[in-house]
Amino acid sequence: xxxxxxIAIKSGRLVDPKNQIDAxxxxxxxxxxxxxxxxxxxxxxxxxxxxxxxxxVCPGLVDLRARMREPGLEKKATxxxxxxxxxxxxxxxxxxxxxxxxxxxxxxxxxxxxxxxxQTGRTFIHPxxxxxxxxxxxxxTDMWALANSGCVGMSNALSxxxxxxxxxxxxxxxxxxxxxxxLHSQDPWLTGxxxxxxxxxxxxxxxxxxxxxxxxxxxxxxxxxxETTGATAHLCQLSSGRAISMLAEAQDKGVKVTADVTxxxxxxxxxxxxxxxxxxxxxxxxxxKQDRRALRDALxxxxxxxxxxxxQPHGNDAKLLxxxxxxxxxxxxxxxxxxxxxxxEENELSxxxxxGLITAGPADIAGIDAGHLSVNARADVCxxxxxxxxxxxxxxxxxxxxxxxxxxxxxxxxxxxxxxGGEIVYTA
Amino acid sequence: xxxxDIQFDNKGRLRHFLTIEDIPRDTLIQILxxxxxxxxxxxxxxxxxxxxxxxxxxxxxxxxxxxTRTTFEIAAKRLSADVINLDAKRMSTIKGETLLxxxxxxxxxxxxxxxxxxxxxxxxxxxxxxxxxxxxIINAGDGRHAHPTQAMLDxxxxxxxxxxxxxxxxxxxGDILHSRVARSQIHALKILGVKDIRVxxxxxxxPTAIEKLGASSYHRLETGIENVDVVMMLRLQLERMxxxxxxxxxxxxxxYGLTEEKLKLAKDDVIxxxxxxxxxxxxxxxxxxxxxxSVILAQVTNGIAIRMSVMAxxxxxxx
Numbered sequence: 208x209x210x211x212x213x214i215a216i217k218s219g220r221l222v223d224p225k226n227q228i229d230a231x232x233x234x235x236x237x238x239x240x241x242x243x244x245x246x247x248x249x250x251x252x253x254x255x256x257x258x259x260x261x262x263x264v265c266p267g268l269v270d271l272r273a274r275m276r277e278p279g280l281e282k283k284a285t286x287x288x289x290x291x292x293x294x295x296x297x298x299x300x301x302x303x304x305x306x307x308x309x310x311x312x313x314x315x316x317x318x319x320x321x322x323x324x325x326q327t328g329r330t331f332i333h334p335x336x337x338x339x340x341x342x343x344x345x346x347x348t349d350m351w352a353l354a355n356s357g358c359v360g361m362s363n364a365l366s367x368x369x370x371x372x373x374x375x376x377x378x379x380x381x382x383x384x385x386x387x388x389x390l391h392s393q394d395p396w397l398t399g400x401x402x403x404x405x406x407x408x409x410x411x412x413x414x415x416x417x418x419x420x421x422x423x424x425x426x427x428x429x430x431x432x433x434e435t436t437g438a439t440a441h442l443c444q445l446s447s448g449r450a451i452s453m454l455a456e457a458q459d460k461g462v463k464v465t466a467d468v469t470x471x472x473x474x475x476x477x478x479x480x481x482x483x484x485x486x487x488x489x490x491x492x493x494x495x496k497q498d499r500r501a502l503r504d505a506l507x508x509x510x511x512x513x514x515x516x517x518x519q520p521h522g523n524d525a526k527l528l529x530x531x532x533x534x535x536x537x538x539x540x541x542x543x544x545x546x547x548x549x550x551x552e553e554n555e556l557s558x559x560x561x562x563g564l565i566t567a568g569p570a571d572i573a574g575i576d577a578g579h580l581s582v583n584a585r586a587d588v589c590x591x592x593x594x595x596x597x598x599x600x601x602x603x604x605x606x607x608x609x610x611x612x613x614x615x616x617x618x619x620x621x622x623x624x625x626x627x628g629g630e631i632v633y634t635a
Numbered sequence: 636x637x638x639x640d641i642q643f644d645n646k647g648r649l650r651h652f653l654t655i656e657d658i659p660r661d662t663l664i665q666i667l668x669x670x671x672x673x674x675x676x677x678x679x680x681x682x683x684x685x686x687x688x689x690x691x692x693x694x695x696x697x698x699x700x701x702x703t704r705t706t707f708e709i710a711a712k713r714l715s716a717d718v719i720n721l722d723a724k725r726m727s728t729i730k731g732e733t734l735l736x737x738x739x740x741x742x743x744x745x746x747x748x749x750x751x752x753x754x755x756x757x758x759x760x761x762x763x764x765x766x767x768x769x770x771x772i773i774n775a776g777d778g779r780h781a782h783p784t785q786a787m788l789d790x791x792x793x794x795x796x797x798x799x800x801x802x803x804x805x806x807x808x809g810d811i812l813h814s815r816v817a818r819s820q821i822h823a824l825k826i827l828g829v830k831d832i833r834v835x836x837x838x839x840x841x842p843t844a845i846e847k848l849g850a851s852s853y854h855r856l857e858t859g860i861e862n863v864d865v866v867m868m869l870r871l872q873l874e875r876m877x878x879x880x881x882x883x884x885x886x887x888x889x890x891y892g893l894t895e896e897k898l899k900l901a902k903d904d905v906i907x908x909x910x911x912x913x914x915x916x917x918x919x920x921x922x923x924x925x926x927x928x929s930v931i932l933a934q935v936t937n938g939i940a941i942r943m944s945v946m947a948x949x950x951x952x953x954x
Contacts, residue, residue: 410842411656413756413779413818482638483757527735527765529755531778 211629212254213237215247219259219590223266224563225579234264236586239629244582255631259590262623265562267299267587269578271467271569272443273518273540275301275332277323279308284520284607289540290328292606294633296541297589297622298516299330300570300577304389305337306364312337312348314356321357329632331587333575335362335389338377344368347377354386359573360441362389365490369395371428378438387439387574392425392450393491402531404477404492412483414530417492419447426450434462441572442466444517446491448501455510465572467513468502470546471537471612475499479612485526485533486612489517503555506564513569516543520608538608542599544591545618552619588626595621641763651763651772652945654781655822663826667791670937670944676713686947687716690747694720695738696775697753702911702935703775703785707750710942719746738762742770748950749773756780756815771949773942779813785910786819788941790827792934793865796906800824804831806860806901807850808891809869809918810840812880816910817869818848825849835859836891839880856891860901868893868909871918884917894920898928906930 214236221232221244228244235243235251242248270293276284293301303320305311311320311334324332336353338361340346350361361381368374381388401417403409409416426442430453433440445451445466454466471489476496480487487493505511519536526533539546547565550556556564570578577587598617601609625633638657644650649662676682692711694704704720711718723737732740738749748771751759756778763772776782790800797803805824811817811834824832825848832850834841841852853859860866871887881887898905907919907928915921924931 405843407844407847410844410848411818413777413781413813413815416843482641483760524733527761528733529753529758529761529778531755531757 211237211239213252214626214629214631215251215253215256216259216264216588216590217256219262219264221264221580222558222562223580224559225266225567226581228580229559234580234588236626236629239586241580241582241584241586244580257590257624261594262590262592264588264590266566266578266580267589267625267627268297268544268565269300269569269573269575270298270518270540270543270565271302271513271515271572272304273301273516274520275303276520277307278320283522285327286324286332287327288605288607289518289520290324290330290332292540292604293330294625294627295605295622297544297591297625298540299587299589299625299627300575301330301332302359302569302573303332303334304362304364305335306342306366310337310342311335311358312340312342314349314352317353317356317358330627331577333357333359333573335360337361338363338381338388339368339373342366344370344373347380350381350386351384354384359575360387360389363391365391367391367393367395367425371432374429375432375436378432378436378440382436382438385439387441387572389441389443390429391443392422392429394421394424397421397424400531402488402492403480404494406477406495408477408480412480419449419494422447422450422491423453426453430454430457430462430464433457433464434460437463439463444469444472444491444515445502445511446472446494446498448498451501451505451510455505458510465513466511467515467569467572468506468511469517470514470539470543471517473499473502473514473550474546475612483530484612485528485530486537486610486614488530488533488535489537490535503550506550506556506560512564513572514543514547514564515569516540518606520606521610523609526610536610537612538604538606538610540606541604542611542613542618544589544622545620546613548620549618586626586629589622590624591620591622593620595619597621641760649949652783652949653759653763653772653774655783655786655819655826658826660826660828663787663790663823666787666941666944666948667794669948670791670940673940673943674937676940676943682713683715684713685715687711687714687950690716690950691745692716692718692748692750692946693741693746694718694750695741695752696720696722697724698776700752700775703752706935706938707775707942710939710946713939714943714946734758734761735765738766742766747771748946750775752776754778773945773949776815779815779818781819782815783819784938784942784945785816786823787945788934788938789820789867789908789910790823791937791941792908792930793906795933795937796930797864800827800829803829803865804833804863805829805865805867806833806835806853806863807867807869808835808856808859808893810871811836811845811869812840812842813872814869820867821848821850833859833863837881856893856897857900860897863901864905866893866898866901866905866907868907868919870910870912871914873914888917892916892918892920893923895922895926898923908934911935
């Protein structure tokens with residue numbers, strides 16, 4: 208990010224949940240930082256003036272979980288291709304899980320990923336380190352060294368740690384150094400080879416199923432360990448109403464635990480699998496409509512504080528298979544903003560709440576200084592048009608992954624400009 | 636999209652036969668009636684009709700099968716089609732040729748109909764979505780999802796012995812969870828008007844939402860088959876014991892094996908069916924399988940007529 212123009216963003220509606228701002232005002236950027244809000248500083252002579260009237264100016268989005276596929280699966284996508292997609296979606300900071308190939312379980316891997324991101328990427332990328340070596344659930348990684356190499360937390364990614372003693376030790380060790388742990392809590396035995404929620408659709412289509420208990424059993428164990436170890440923990444992509452209740456109960460008791468939900472789990476249910484629609488094959492599976500209701504309620508009452516894309520780009524071949532053989536995951540970077548703000552249209556959330564869930568909320572969970580528009584903060588900004596419509600098509604998606612069940616859907620809230628570190632990296 | 640969109644062409648004619656679900660009652664009745672006209676074929680000296688002359692039917696079986704494949708082959712040949720049997724092994728990884736690659740390779744040889752069996756639920760549906768519009772697909776069993784020709788031959792057999800569907804009580808017994816046959820039977824019975832559809836088995840073998848498909852579940856064989864007109868037994872796959880779905884053969888037979896003694900709880904004129912192959916002494920006692928209530932061999936004979944009927948029906952749509 209080389210040159211740093213002076214930018215004036217004029218006449219927009221500025222929404223910054225962290226600083227509780229929702230007002231029509233101007234924003235001034237220089238030397239990669241926000242230097243003023245409201246009054247133009249004396250002698251400020253903008254190189255670029257953006258007319259943001261009728262538009263919303265908010266902090267650049269922070270995506271708590273997105274896979275770039277690099278290193279290891281560059282045939283699917285790269286840091287370059289996916290960060291271009293990210294900025295088109297208004298995302299300026301991405302947290303990457305450690306399940307790259309090779310796994311991010313050494314400081315060298317963590318540094319390499321950040322270096323590649325720096326060289327080819329357009330957004331900030333923060334890796335998570337692996338909780339155990341090779342994500343095998345057996346031996347702890349050098350967490351302190353990983354944290355000192357830029358990892359913002361440690362995670363088991365999608366590989367369950369079946370040995371509860373190893374999980375307990377991992378939490379104890381991480382909490383020694385105040386390193387947050389990001390957990391995908393799932394009982395692997397109950398998950399088995401399941402590909403859809405155990406319910407109507409699994410009964411009708413005869414697909415191997417994942418019972419809700421796969422999540423609740425995993426969450427119950429992990430909550431017990433989080434409470435007794437005092438670890439700072441984050442539960443990734445909860446999918447069931449019962450798991451939410453357990454989380455809320457733990458939070459009430461003062462356990463230091465947060466959680467996120469994916470944008471697609473907030474809008475889809477098991478019924479969207481329809482007739483073997485492999486684009487709806489995700490892990491954890493899309494669950495019942497009452498679960499989706501509970502997930503939305505958890506956003507309203509603050510039990511869940513982040514919405515993520517859980518971006519998993521695939522080539523077409525990964526989905527052109529019988530359902531149970533297709534690869535799970537949705538390409539979600541470019542629909543994160545629109546899907547989140549759709550909850551405002553559906554009267555589930557206020558605009559401030561919704562934007563908070565994709566900016567300050569995830570930034571706080573990851574413990575990073577991002578997701579707000581404070582004076583002197585780094586200028587990561589997203590400007591979008593709340594009225595302008597756009598349609599999801601293979602052509603309109605920049606991501607190499609065209610695998611989205613929202614294909615051909617029409618959305619509002621089109622991003623018109625994205626600024627990272629004071630540099631305009633995307634304009635529509 | 637629903638199954639109607641893919642199974643019927645824009646003139647409302649059946650073009651693929653993938654699942655019983657969403658097929659109107661009239662169409663099912665028509666398939667049964669057409670099969671009726673083919674049933675006498677087996678007794679004739681010249682057992683051929685020219686309906687599929689010049690057409691090429693490919694039996695594409697990714698899962699081993701003797702009886703289903705054979706009945707499809709005989710059915711196609713009696714309709715004068717050229718038949719190619721392919722017992723293919725399939726790689727489920729991207730390294731090997733994918734299912735759709737295999738199908739499009741064979742399709743490029745100008746074939747008219749695929750009869751497909753595969754271990755994955757939804758395979759026949761996936762293929763039907765990707766073949767060219769003039770090619771017809773018959774699902775000969777996809778994973779746990781559907782086996783519609785089996786269900787239709789079962790309906791045909793029931794109609795032979797029972798005439799009216801509306802007042803019947805039918806029990807389906809055994810491993811419902813893993814059974815594509817049971818799912819298709821439930822859909823067919825429901826569409827044909829049967830109100831009392833029961834599934835019988837331990838909770839480990841009954842899918843959670845079976846009531847939503849229109850069946851009521853019973854966990855004891857004695858109550859499940861009480862006063863029923865039809866008992867449809869399912870094959871118990873022996874590997875189910877490894878998954879701890881049932882504890883032992885002895886316990887299963889004791890609780891769910893159909894014996895002469897237990898069959899007395901059903902109606903006096905009950906018929907007993909089984910899609911085969913049977914595990915004698917596991918789900919069904921030999922004395923019942925070979926007894927006076929058994930219509931199991933009639934099912935096999937009817938299987939040919941039903942498959943002729945389905946093939947003729949869907950190819951008829953292309954003319």
